[in-house]
Structure formats: C-alpha cells, structure tokens
Amino acid sequence: MVSSVVRFENVGLRYGTGAEVLRDLSFALDRGSFHVLLGSSGAGKTSLLKLIYLAQRPTRGFISAFGEEVTGLPRDALPALRRRIGVVFQDFRLVPHLSAFDNVALPLRIAGRPEDEVRAHVEEMLEWVGLTDRMAARPAVLSGGEQQRVAVARAVIGRPDLLVADEPTGNIDAEMADRVLHLFQELNKLGTTIVIATHDVHLVSRLPGAQMLRLVAGSLSDPTGAVRHPPKPFRPLKMRP
C-alpha cells in the first residue's frame, strides 16, 4: 500500500488580513513520488512549498506530514518532522560565516552524527556537486551557481524522506543541472518523495514520469489529471559520459 508523505485537505493560506494566496488545496504526495510544481511568478509556489516543509501553518484546512496532523501540532513536535525534510531554498540560505563544508554538514551535525561520518559524507557530496576545491570557501566568495550546488548538497546529504526544492537549477549550467536532477532521481529511487518548484516548463520534459502540479493564482489546477491519476514510475535520466 502506498502511504502519503504529505496530505493537504482544503488548505487555504493568507498573510495577515490580505487576500488568500492559496485556496482550497487538496492533494497528496505519495511516498517515493516525484512532483514538479509549475506556476508563473506570484502563483503561490513558494507559499505552497513553505506549507509543505512546515515553515508555515495554514489559515484553514488540514495538513498531515508523515502521518501526523501538523495543523495543530505543538511546535516542539515539529523539529522531528523537519529533520525528515530536505529543502533547497530559492535564495539558498547558506549560513554566511560557515564554509561550504560546514554548511553542507549542518543537517548531519544537527542529527548528531559522528564527526568522522560527517566528514566522509560531506566530502563525497561536495565532490558529487563539483566543489571539492571550494570546501573551505565561505558563501560570500562563491558564485551563484556554486552557492546553489552547496544548497542542493546540504538538502540531500541527510537522505531525507521528503525533498523540497525551489528552482534548484535556476543558477547552474545545463550540465550541472542534469547532474542535480540525476541526483534527485537517484534519491527518489531510494524512496525519497521529491517536489521541485519551477517556472521552467522545459524542466518537466527532462523528468519523464514526474507528476505535474500546476498552481494558477493560488489554486491547484490539474488539467492532465496527473495528480489524481499519477503515472507509473519514470525512467531515470542517463548521465552524460
């Protein structure tokens, strides 16, 4: 039986007394599924992602994550759920005075992993994203693309149950974008549920088998029926030699 990692029921969100930025969202992200969240700028993609990675509570409706109803969950119960989620933020959110190595190591250290294990995993991950020679560099001296790769490495290093990525390939070249997407696919094969938000419709074509979620003015449209009737698992990308 496929269980839901995240489930939304009639969820709405407004900031302060403004109009609702998200309306009547009902969907489920199944374990091991791969989703691409599409929508134009201002459609509410980032707000929806915030709800998914538990940075925001909805103003109405119910959200469950990993089987826990989180809408009314006490805040001291949130960290355990958050540690199961990896996030690639659109603005990277690297800790400015920590090196690339220490930024990537954060999730493992928060989880209390031994330092030798942290070192081995972080070095391997930074090698994967092509930043072996930039381990000691701080974010201020990294290019936008390098920062994004550090952000991706940090999000996936703890092998999360749910990976949420906001425009994860926006600042990197095509070859590195393919590497990152391949990394996500490999993670997905290991059982991680993945949600990628993008306004780049071409990205969908590079992820065959991914389910598409389209946000239009805060509401979820499902013209293809992909959300209600998800396709079979996709064929992974072939790496360039």
Added chain:
Amino acid sequence: MRLSFIRAGQRNDFLPTGQGAGGGLVPWVIAIMTFLTALALAGGIALASAAGGVATDLGRTATVQILQANPERAAPQLRAVVEALRHEPGVAAVRQLSPAEMRRLLEPWLGAGNVTADLPIPAVVDVRLRPGADAVAIDRRLHSVAADARLDEHGRWLSPLLGLVQLLQWVAAAVVLLVTGAMVAVVALGVRSALVVYQPTIELLHLMGTEDAAIARVFQHRYLGYGLAGGLAGVACAFGVLIGIGLLVGRMGGGAIGTLGLPWHGWAALAVLPLAVALLAMVAARVSVGRALRAQL
C-alpha cells in the same frame, strides 16, 4: 538532541566570534558591573564584620569610675565597688586599673611627663559583662555601696554607630541587587540583539529541525563565557582596589578604622563572584532565548 557543531569549536558555532550584535561589548559591561558589585559586596561584608567585632569587643564591656578627687574618700568606695561587682551575677570579670595603667592611658592625650602625681585621676574599674546583663540595675546597686561610682556601658554609645553601619549594609545590599538586575537586563538586550541579527540563520536551523534547546545552548554557552571573562576582570580590578585600600588603612594605624579589614569569608565571596556572574549571565541568556524562540513557529 545535541549539536556536535557547537561542541566542535567556534569554527562551527553558528554565531560568529568576536563580532556582531553587541556581543563584543557585553563582557566589558559585565566586567564594570561585576567591579561595582564586588566593591559593594566587600563594603557590606567589611562593615558587617567590623560592626560585629566592635559590638562583641565593646558591647559587653563597661567601665566604673569613682568620681571623687580625694584619694582618701575614693579608696573605700573603690574597694566597695570591686567587692560588689565580684558578687554581681551579670559580671564576668572585674579588673581594677592600676595608677601606672591610668597614666599610660592618659599620656597620649596630655603629653608625656604631664601626668604628675598631684593630678587628680579617677579610680577606674574595667568590667566585662555577661550576655544579657542588666547594666542599669548593676549601676543602681553600685550607687548604693558607693555614692560617687558611675558605670559607663560602652554599648550605649556604640548603638547609633551600629545603626549607621546597618543602614550602610542595606545600601550595599541594594546596590548589589540593582547592579545584578542591570546585568540581567544587559544580557537580555544582548541576546535579543543577537537574535535579530542572526534571525535568518536561526530560522534556517529551525527549518532543518534544530530544537529550541540546542539553539538556546549556543547562546547560554556564549554568555557563560562572557560572564566568566567579565566577572574575572571585574573581580580582579576590585581585588586590586581593596588591597590598595587595605594597605592605606594599615598605614593609618589602629583604632576603629583598623578594624575595617575584609574577613576571609569576604574574600571567598569575591572569589566565587565571577562564577556567580557567569551562571547568572548563562541563565539570563537561556531564559531570554527561550522566550524569543517560543514566539516563532
């Protein structure tokens, strides 16, 4: 849950070292406040000790004088007084001062060689009272056996001085409390300032699943260090000042001022003050961070 990166050293601490959020000033402010606290504390303890010593030494002593210039009329009264005092239950010890002792006592006031044999000197008896002795009743009984006898209880003129000392002790305690309160406020302001400056990092750590206690631990360790550094500096300065005052008082010689030294428990209190300041700073930081974090999701 623990954060190994906090223990791994400053390199991995999410708060940068030696900069930002007023953190650099906090140890200095703590040092100044500890210095003031140490002086107030030392002053209070020294006063209490001096007052206690003086009260113990003088409060239970009294002098009986025979106010009769004629030695022939004074002598029988003196004998009667000494005899009566020896039978008084409230008297612990009686000692008649010899003429030689009297001359030694008077010489500093009248000048050497001016205390001559024809100078009328009252006969004086040194009396040590037992605790709870009724000096007025003793005086009354002495009058009945010697009309010119007068008992002078030392504690009577000491009580206004002791009252003043007690008031000064309360003032010292109030200063310690006020400075302690100000120190807590400084720590709270420093923590709030740091929370504002590092809000993006703290929010990120929250989103990655860091618990409030782990974030608070970073702040409490940092402020424990600030408190220890500031406390040690402040107490070291206070030690210097107190030792200097002690040397000056020593040069001035004995008398009441000579009893104003700091007792051993005063030095001990000052020695543990940096630790107390560090713990106070740590707890204040922990409470401030905890309150601020609880307001976030």
